[in-house]
Amino acid sequence: MTNLEPTDRAILRELAADGRCSFTDLAERVGLSVSAVHQRVRRLEQRGVVKGYAARLDGDEIGLPLTAFISLTPIDPAAPDDYPRRLEHLPQIEACYSVAGDASYVLRVRVASPTALEEVLRQIREAAHVSTRTTVVLSTPYEDRPPAV
Amino acid sequence: MTNLEPTDRAILRELAADGRCSFTDLAERVGLSVSAVHQRVRRLEQRGVVKGYAARLDGDEIGLPLTAFISLTPIDPAAPDDYPRRLEHLPQIEACYSVAGDASYVLRVRVASPTALEEVLRQIREAAHVSTRTTVVLSTPYEDRPPAV
DNA sequence: TATGAAAAGACTCCTCA
């Protein structure tokens, strides 16, 4: 972590809430000239503070209405821990977290149907040689809220 | 869900991977004129397929290096289910999922330190009158991968 | 680091197909 100035924080807040905000608007909102904001954003990107920009898509609308969390527990405790790499080819997996607790990893997956979930579970068990515990998401009151920079 | 044309899918893939991509680049990548792409993106936004755009920030760099999943279980089973509303004022909560399984909800929180996690757990229990079960994230091999549109 | 200016490039709207 590198310390962030208030101006940089303000820029990050705006970009987290509206990733396509123009530099002109950004400059106005944070009270700086366009070129100064431009320079700061470039630096935040280069330092890796901003990792990228993404459109947020509606799961239902894109035909992937079913989200689930899948906890992974290794079957063979002596096996090397390369689960993320073994699973990254599965596009249904949106996120992979290494966690403290009963499980070793938690995955967040997004699929079209219960059948598709069953299939991806089969693929996960096969590719990573793990046992799984699945928590199905019924609805998402909120998601992707901007972090409190 | 509304059916998506291949062209719209291609546009969504590009915008999910690079939310600040210019219309000019988009047009080139999906093989359409700038104005046609522009029109399609506008429609995808209006239909709610694209819910918005966001900068992806690095948790460590913004001073919030600790992520955790918190499962919520109501203490009083007869209490009305308004937990998301009771918790939305806490900015540390990035996502709230209603789930099937042992717990009623799963939250994803991002905080500065173990002490800050302790404090947000206290606030959650107080605001929602729930018991909590916390899974601390040790590392994040990947996150926010673009969905397989 | 911040600014303003200037050139290059992108957005937006329009008309026509």
Next chain:
DNA sequence: TGAGGAGTCTTTTCATA
């Protein structure tokens, strides 16, 4: 729906403080 073009606004770079 898609293409092309014209005018306006943005982005990007640079010289300067």
